[in-house]
Amino acid sequence: MEIKMNSAPHMSLIALFVSLVLFLSQRSITAQQERKSASDSTAPSTATEGIKKLSAGSGKYELLLDTSETPELREWAENELAPVMQKWYPEIIQMLPSDGYQAPTNVTIQFSKEMRGVAATSGTKIRCAAKWFSENLKGEAKGAVFHELVHVVQNYGLGRRKNPDGQRMPGWLVEGIADYLRWYKYEPESKGAEITKRNFSRARYDASYRPTANFLNWTVSNYSPELVVVLNAAAREGKYNDDLWKEKTGKTVQELGNEWKTQIERKLIDAGELVVNGLTEEEKKAGWKLLFNGKDFDGWHVFKMNSVRPGWQVKDGALVCADPHNAGDLCTDQQFDWFELELEYNISAGGNSGIIYHVTDEGGAVWATGP
Numbered sequence: 406m407e408i409k410m411n412s413a414p415h416m417s418l419i420a421l422f423v424s425l426v427l428f429l430s431q432r433s434i435t436a437q438q439e440r441k442s443a444s445d446s447t448a449p450s451t452a453t454e455g456i457k458k459l460s461a462g463s464g465k466y467e468l469l470l471d472t473s474e475t476p477e478l479r480e481w482a483e484n485e486l487a488p489v490m491q492k493w494y495p496e497i498i499q500m501l502p503s504d505g506y507q508a509p510t511n512v513t514i515q516f517s518k519e520m521r522g523v524a525a526t527s528g529t530k531i532r533c534a535a536k537w538f539s540e541n542l543k544g545e546a547k548g549a550v551f552h553e554l555v556h557v558v559q560n561y562g563l564g565r566r567k568n569p570d571g572q573r574m575p576g577w578l579v580e581g582i583a584d585y586l587r588w589y590k591y592e593p594e595s596k597g598a599e600i601t602k603r604n605f606s607r608a609r610y611d612a613s614y615r616p617t618a619n620f621l622n623w624t625v626s627n628y629s630p631e632l633v634v635v636l637n638a639a640a641r642e643g644k645y646n647d648d649l650w651k652e653k654t655g656k657t658v659q660e661l662g663n664e665w666k667t668q669i670e671r672k673l674i675d676a677g678e679l680v681v682n683g684l685t686e687e688e689k690k691a692g693w694k695l696l697f698n699g700k701d702f703d704g705w706h707v708f709k710m711n712s713v714r715p716g717w718q719v720k721d722g723a724l725v726c727a728d729p730h731n732a733g734d735l736c737t738d739q740q741f742d743w744f745e746l747e748l749e750y751n752i753s754a755g756g757n758s759g760i761i762y763h764v765t766d767e768g769g770a771v772w773a774t775g776p
């Protein structure tokens with residue numbers, strides 16, 4: 406279902422009555438199969454029990470692969486992961502150049518038995534959670550290490566030391582750059598950062614990781630081929646600044662983000678994969694119900710009334726609270742028990758607006774019965 410609305414300041418609350426089973430659709434992001442990455446790197450040079458020294462960049466870099474805690478991962482790490490790291494560590498360094506920058510020459514990758522999660526990087530040490538890796542060897546394992554290698558090369562701690570009072574590179578962008586290189590340079594064929602009808606509603610330019618990777622790729626392709634290099638170099642100097650976006654593209658990052666999202670939306674609509682104020686066949690089959698049709702107040706009333714007061718209007722396919730003093734709380738006619746709600750909204754700075762659910766008619770106000 407899709408509800409859209411624009412909000413005026415102090416917009417009233419929308420209450421959703423609930424009592425019938427609405428629906429449940431699994432919206433997990435489909436895991437992309439990572440395909441084999443070609444590699445022509447040389448074989449590792451030396452080996453001891455679970456610790457292997459790998460040479461990369463014609464001997465310029467040394468990567469220490471430590472599987473001493475996880476013998477079960479050793480064969481995969483030494484045969485499949487090692488050549489990926491040897492090939493790509495020097496390439497990542499080339500893709501993220503900056504004046505006078507020397508990337509770390511020694512990197513350690515350790516597989517940890519106890520670690521939870523996926524992987525983490527601190528300085529030049531990458532730790533990988535053995536449990537997650539053993540479950541993802543055929544899927545995203547190598548790509549996850551690639552992502553961490555980017556963090557080693559990014560080295561933004563340098564910027565914080567050089568210019569401790571400078572604006573910090575936002576975390577979403579640090580992760581976005583790592584994922585941009587991963588999904589668009591290392592394994593573009595996997596299309597792992599595509600925006601589809603499934604994840605469109607969560608696609609924000611600053612959503613970090615894959616959505617940001619997609620946004621960066623779009624901005625690089627449409628506005629500024631050197632954008633990522635420039636942002637990266639600034640972050641290393643402790644000189645990241647939001648104005649860099651405008652300097653490089655003529656637009657603020659928010660303007661770019663809106664344009665990016667609108668273009669994706671149009672593409673999905675043209676492909677028949679997205680219907681605004683409507684449901685696709687697939688959504689109907691999955692049990693979604695449309696609460697707002699984009700045209701009128703069919704299915705809605707104001708709390709404790711049989712109709713909708715004139716402060717509520719439909720404008721450009723959106724529910725708009727045009728006059729908060731003559732609006733009241735808008736409620737669905739139908740009631741739902743368990744449900745998943747999806748909507749898009751705009752809210753003004755300081756606007757007072759929200760969703761109250763499981764509301765009944767018993768209280769004197771919607772908030773008396775619903776959280």
Ligand SMILES: [Zn+2]
Pocket residue numbers: 552553556580583
């Ligand atoms: Zn990361």
